[in-house]
Amino acid sequence: xxxxxxxxxxxxxxxxxxxxxxxxxxxxxxxxxxxxxxxxxxxxxxxxxxxxxxxxxxxxxxxxxxxxxxxxxxxxxxxxxxxxxxxxxxxxxxxxxxxxxxxxxxxxxxxxxxxxxxxxxxxxxxxxxxxxxxxxxxxxxxxxxxxxxxxxxxxxxxxxxxxxxxxxxxxxxxxxxxxxxxxxxxxxxxxxxxxxxxxxxxxxxxxxxxxxxxxxxxxxxxxxxxxxxxxxxxxxxxxxxxxxxxxxxxxxxxxxxxxxxxxxxxxxxxxxxxxxxxxxxxxxxxxxxxxxxxxxxxxxxxxxxxxxxxxxxxxxxxxxxxx
Amino acid sequence: xxxxxxxxxxxxxxxxxxxxxxxxxxxxxxxxxxxxxxxxxxxxxxxxxxxxxxxxxxxxxxxxxxxxxxxxxxxxxxxxxxxxxxxxxxxxxxxxxxxxxxxxxxxxxxxxxxxxxxxxxxxxxxxxxxxxxxxxxxxxxxxxxxxxxxxxxxxxxxxxxxxxxxxxxxxxxxxxxxxxxxxxxxxxxxxxxxxxxxxxxxxxxxxxxxxxxxxxxxxxxxxxxxxxxxxxxxxxxxxxxxxxxxxxxxxxxxxxxxxxxxxxxxxxxxxxxxxxxxxxxxxxxxxxxxxxxxxxxxxxxxxxxxxxxxxxxxxxxxxxxxx
DNA sequence: CTGAAAGCGCTTACAG
DNA sequence: CTGAAAGCGCTTACAG
Numbered sequence: 071x072x073x074x075x076x077x078x079x080x081x082x083x084x085x086x087x088x089x090x091x092x093x094x095x096x097x098x099x100x101x102x103x104x105x106x107x108x109x110x111x112x113x114x115x116x117x118x119x120x121x122x123x124x125x126x127x128x129x130x131x132x133x134x135x136x137x138x139x140x141x142x143x144x145x146x147x148x149x150x151x152x153x154x155x156x157x158x159x160x161x162x163x164x165x166x167x168x169x170x171x172x173x174x175x176x177x178x179x180x181x182x183x184x185x186x187x188x189x190x191x192x193x194x195x196x197x198x199x200x201x202x203x204x205x206x207x208x209x210x211x212x213x214x215x216x217x218x219x220x221x222x223x224x225x226x227x228x229x230x231x232x233x234x235x236x237x238x239x240x241x242x243x244x245x246x247x248x249x250x251x252x253x254x255x256x257x258x259x260x261x262x263x264x265x266x267x268x269x270x271x272x273x274x275x276x277x278x279x280x281x282x283x284x285x286x287x288x289x290x291x292x293x294x295x296x297x298x299x300x301x302x303x304x305x306x307x308x309x310x311x312x313x314x315x316x317x318x319x320x321x322x323x324x325x326x327x328x329x330x331x332x333x334x335x336x337x338x339x340x341x342x343x344x345x346x347x348x349x350x351x352x353x354x355x356x357x358x359x360x361x362x363x364x365x366x367x368x369x370x371x372x373x374x375x376x377x378x379x380x381x382x383x384x385x386x387x388x389x390x391x392x393x
Numbered sequence: 394x395x396x397x398x399x400x401x402x403x404x405x406x407x408x409x410x411x412x413x414x415x416x417x418x419x420x421x422x423x424x425x426x427x428x429x430x431x432x433x434x435x436x437x438x439x440x441x442x443x444x445x446x447x448x449x450x451x452x453x454x455x456x457x458x459x460x461x462x463x464x465x466x467x468x469x470x471x472x473x474x475x476x477x478x479x480x481x482x483x484x485x486x487x488x489x490x491x492x493x494x495x496x497x498x499x500x501x502x503x504x505x506x507x508x509x510x511x512x513x514x515x516x517x518x519x520x521x522x523x524x525x526x527x528x529x530x531x532x533x534x535x536x537x538x539x540x541x542x543x544x545x546x547x548x549x550x551x552x553x554x555x556x557x558x559x560x561x562x563x564x565x566x567x568x569x570x571x572x573x574x575x576x577x578x579x580x581x582x583x584x585x586x587x588x589x590x591x592x593x594x595x596x597x598x599x600x601x602x603x604x605x606x607x608x609x610x611x612x613x614x615x616x617x618x619x620x621x622x623x624x625x626x627x628x629x630x631x632x633x634x635x636x637x638x639x640x641x642x643x644x645x646x647x648x649x650x651x652x653x654x655x656x657x658x659x660x661x662x663x664x665x666x667x668x669x670x671x672x673x674x675x676x677x678x679x680x681x682x683x684x685x686x687x688x689x690x691x692x693x694x695x696x697x698x699x700x701x702x703x704x705x706x707x708x709x710x711x712x713x714x715x716x
Numbered sequence: 717c718t719g720a721a722a723g724c725g726c727t728t729a730c731a732g
Numbered sequence: 733c734t735g736a737a738a739g740c741g742c743t744t745a746c747a748g
Contacts, residue, residue: 072726073727085736118725125448130504139474155493163505168474314664340608396743448742
């Protein structure tokens with residue numbers, strides 16, 4: 071089933087079929103011809119060969135979304151869903167690739183020949199350059215603020231700052247940071263910790279006590295006891311899972327939450343809401359992020375204007391009983 | 394950077410380059426020539442054009458993995474990671490696509506021209522047929538037992554049965570099933586419930602009381618009260634999130650776990666271990682599943698023998714304090 | 717042992 | 733308004 075079939079069946083040339091199906095308004099064709107070709111193509115169930123098209127034009131309708139190797143949260147899931155839907159409206163299909171190990175990225179994008187690559191974790195500069203040279207639209211991600219329109223900024227420091235500010239507002243003066251026991255998360259954890267640290271300095275408080283907390287009660291209990299000896303009363307956890315472990319540790323150590331120690335997480339996972347006490351957490355406006363990302367991809371493809379600068383307002387604190 | 398460049402630089406024809414780079418052992422070439430071509434290709438950083446290759450051969454090195462629209466758990470995440478690594482050893486790249494809405498699948502696979510499509514939720518028969526006709530290796534999934542080697546069976550009923558058997562073993566005679574409030578999960582929830590139902594019948598117990606439980610305390614509390622009036626003492630929850638909500642409901646209703654009511658979940662998410670009381674749950678042997686899937690894909694591509702029949706032993710009960 | 721040539725299906729200058 | 737032809741980069745019979 072090729073464009074030649076559609077041409078023969080419609081009584082026109084392949085050229086005309088191509089013009090019609092690609093909606094080339096700059097070339098003059100009778101409406102009757104257009105209708106006929108479209109109808110024939112539909113009747114025959116014709117789909118242009120993506121391989122041939124990619125070979126010819128050097129690009130495809132595929133958007134490659136490269137994910138880092140950290141655990142998917144429901145957030146990423148929803149982000150991709152939004153993105154897929156929005157880009158589908160422009161005839162683009164989103165394909166997700168989960169990066170693992172240090173296998174070279176170029177093998178992949180060369181194999182896919184996407185029109186755009188969207189990295190949800192930072193790219194190596196060499197990779198980004200190579201892709202751009204190959205004519206691929208590149209949208210990268212940074213964990214910090216970044217004004218460039220082709221960079222998606224998820225300012226992790228803001229998350230940490232939000233957590234710390236909230237604890238300070240609740241009257242806590244000695245804070246701790248509960249870090250995750252997972253190397254893949256280190257880059258994120260470090261940025262969030264930097265946010266907590268910065269906020270402490272801003273409020274004239276001592277630097278936060280940093281402890282790695284495994285996702286089990288014993289580890290959390292140890293951490294809690296150490297913190298108590300240091301006078302800690304407020305804990306910012308890397309995410310809700312770590313925060314729930316901390317809550318369990320506090321329970322095991324018979325400490326009252328939030329009167330003796332307050333805890334704040336990040337993500338607002340379902341378990342946070344039904345924890346005892348319900349967990350205060352930071353919620354991300356995934357929809358707003360997805361909208362920005364979509365606009366950034368379309369702009370990089372010159373299919374739309376550059377997106378308006380990203381709103382800083384993508385994080386919200388959800389106060390609950392744990393603080 | 395094309396194969397012509399490599400040919401010129403190596404002083405051979407494009408034919409020879411193609412033979413060497415595709416490891417055609419059936420054609421006789423001097424070792425010296427092979428070495429030279431390989432070295433030149435490496436030096437020039439040559440990567441064959443996937444588009445041209447796909448156009449020529451009608452297939453690519455891409456394996457398209459189609460995911461359903463339900464929330465990713467860490468399980469899916471790890472499954473894909475295993476799969477990607479194993480298939481990469483055969484020169485195949487895994488690309489993930491998350492299906493949403495009812496957008497037609499054929500648009501996607503025609504655009505990607507993968508050599509294989511792996512569905513992690515069941516395919517429509519028409520879709521599977523169309524893909525096979527296009528020469529694509531298809532590996533499907535079913536929620537039930539299935540002996541076919543090109544079908545990945547995740548017998549959801551076994552999960553429900555495992556939960557129910559455990560509760561019965563702990564002495565419970567009146568069971569409830571806590572269903573999720575998410576349409577996308579209905580197919581899974583129904584199969585798991587069928588497993589619980591079947592187990593109850595097998596043990597000569599009344600059918601389980603089925604209640605939808607939202608992920609909040611109020612909803613869970615209502616469900617718990619209703620169950621108590623029906624004499625329920627054992628609850629099988631769709632997954633750990635629902636189970637944690639049930640635990641919260643029981644706490645709100647001042648019922649003791651496990652003495653008055655026992656709860657068992659599915660997935661073993663991190664929060665399950667640190668819940669109060671720690672949540673009994675069902676754990677899936679993702680590694681075994683990934684190994685089977687890999688073998689199934691390779692077999693469908695005729696790159697390996699059909700995999701041995703799937704072990705039924707992919708689920709394990711993790712007993713903790715909640716039962 | 718190696719090379720010239722055809723052809724995969726498409727798009728697009730160019731010539732009617 | 734429409735068609736014949738070139739060419740994207742590859743693989744593979746076929747002819748030396």
